[in-house]
Amino acid sequence: MSKLGAKGSRGRGAKGRACDGFHSRSFLPSVPLPLGPPAPRLLCPSAPLPLCPSAPLPLAFRLWGVAVLALFLMMPPFSLASDSGQGRWAILISGISGDPELQEEFLKWIRDLHAALAGPMQFDRGHVFVLFDDPSKDPGLISYKSTRENLEKVCREIASRVGKDDLVFVFIAGHGNFDAKTYKLNLPGPDPTAEELASILYSIPAARFVVANMTTCSGASVPALSQKGKIVVSATKSGMEKNQTQMGRFFVEAFKNGNADSDKNGRVSVLEAFNYAAHKVEEYYSTQGLLKTEHPVLDDDGDGKGQSDPGPENGEGFLARTTYLDTGVPAWARGKGTPEEEALLAEMQTVERQIEALKYARSEMPEAEYEKKLEGLLVRLATINAKLRKNK
Numbered sequence: 001m002s003k004l005g006a007k008g009s010r011g012r013g014a015k016g017r018a019c020d021g022f023h024s025r026s027f028l029p030s031v032p033l034p035l036g037p038p039a040p041r042l043l044c045p046s047a048p049l050p051l052c053p054s055a056p057l058p059l060a061f062r063l064w065g066v067a068v069l070a071l072f073l074m075m076p077p078f079s080l081a082s083d084s085g086q087g088r089w090a091i092l093i094s095g096i097s098g099d100p101e102l103q104e105e106f107l108k109w110i111r112d113l114h115a116a117l118a119g120p121m122q123f124d125r126g127h128v129f130v131l132f133d134d135p136s137k138d139p140g141l142i143s144y145k146s147t148r149e150n151l152e153k154v155c156r157e158i159a160s161r162v163g164k165d166d167l168v169f170v171f172i173a174g175h176g177n178f179d180a181k182t183y184k185l186n187l188p189g190p191d192p193t194a195e196e197l198a199s200i201l202y203s204i205p206a207a208r209f210v211v212a213n214m215t216t217c218s219g220a221s222v223p224a225l226s227q228k229g230k231i232v233v234s235a236t237k238s239g240m241e242k243n244q245t246q247m248g249r250f251f252v253e254a255f256k257n258g259n260a261d262s263d264k265n266g267r268v269s270v271l272e273a274f275n276y277a278a279h280k281v282e283e284y285y286s287t288q289g290l291l292k293t294e295h296p297v298l299d300d301d302g303d304g305k306g307q308s309d310p311g312p313e314n315g316e317g318f319l320a321r322t323t324y325l326d327t328g329v330p331a332w333a334r335g336k337g338t339p340e341e342e343a344l345l346a347e348m349q350t351v352e353r354q355i356e357a358l359k360y361a362r363s364e365m366p367e368a369e370y371e372k373k374l375e376g377l378l379v380r381l382a383t384i385n386a387k388l389r390k391n392k
């Protein structure tokens with residue numbers, strides 16, 4: 001197999017300058033707010049986004065929007081979305097490395113990701129399963145050799161303990177192949193096809209899945225892994241991209257790097273991680289002077305087709321925009337919040353999602369209706385914020 005771009009000055013792309021042009025991939029507004037200073041750190045991150053969509057809004061609405069933004073900026077910082085009561089699980093799997101240097105590289109991705117999950121993202125350590133082709137490389141970290149049989153075993157274990165509203169995060173490193181018809185994940189022993197992989201993973205009865213397939217040819221696994229309510233990220237856009245990929249390294253980096261948090265709400269959504277990593281991949285090939293041999297895509301609308309630039313224009317990214325791997329529960333609310341506060345946090349999350357849904361539905365309704373609905377939701381959000389602030 002080719003290892004184009006895998007060796008040499010690895011990581012240079014990751015340490016380069018900040019993401020110039022990165023925001024063009026995100027949902028950040030393409031037009032700045034009409035009034036006021038640039039927001040330093042949005043304390044109510046999702047709400048300000050619709051205040052500055054790409055199309056200019058009427059002046060009165062913009063002024064009103066700025067007033068609401070100012071109100072948010074005066075509020076104390078706390079996370080909006082709460083996943084309290086919902087469990088989070090992770091399967092980090094790397095198949096046959098095929099090369100000692102690549103094995104070291106894949107192990108580093110998995111070590112770094114495990115550290116981020118078990119550290120800042122506060123995953124229960126017993127909920128994170130690591131499968132690797134050579135468990136002796138780090139027995140303290142690696143739960144099992146990465147065979148299909150062991151993957152099935154891990155999925156059975158999670159299935160027996162998971163809650164229906166839980167989130168399962170699956171990160172796949174290593175190699176895949178594609179014979180023009182079928183994608184297969186290269187594991188020690190039998191290689192599961194994409195369809196078999198989907199069947200194994202989705203035997204876990206959890207409502208929410210984030211599957212990041214970072215292998216070569218991974219784009220060919222998207223149609224099988226795609227389902228309603230599931231977020232699928234792949235390093236390549238198709239099975240024809242067979243060269244060693246870089247996406248995995250940058251996707252892991254996104255959860256450790258504040259630069260990935262493009263809306264500055266203190267959290268990295270799955271969409272932000274995708275956008276950050278996709279940008280870094282672009283930068284890597286450009287800096288190295290290499291032909292870009294991987295084109296990452298994301299699918300979260302269940303149609304089996306990934307998009308390289310998810311957004312309201314193509315209907316992709318809504319779920320990823322509102323899905324986080326972290327807890328999202330402020331420290332003061334973690335098991336200590338009053339029932340009223342927890343209810344307010346849950347309501348806030350609902351309103352946040354309604355705002356995102358409205359953005360995606362914008363093209364299907366008259367502008368006046370969009371603005372009226374948006375105004376109503378923003379007022380609700382401001383009211384909830386005010387109540388939480390009072391209770392704090």
Ligand SMILES: [Ca+2]
Nearest residue numbers: 261263265267
């Ligand atoms: Ca963010």
Ligand SMILES: [Ca+2]
Nearest residue numbers: 299301303305
């Ligand atoms: Ca899609």
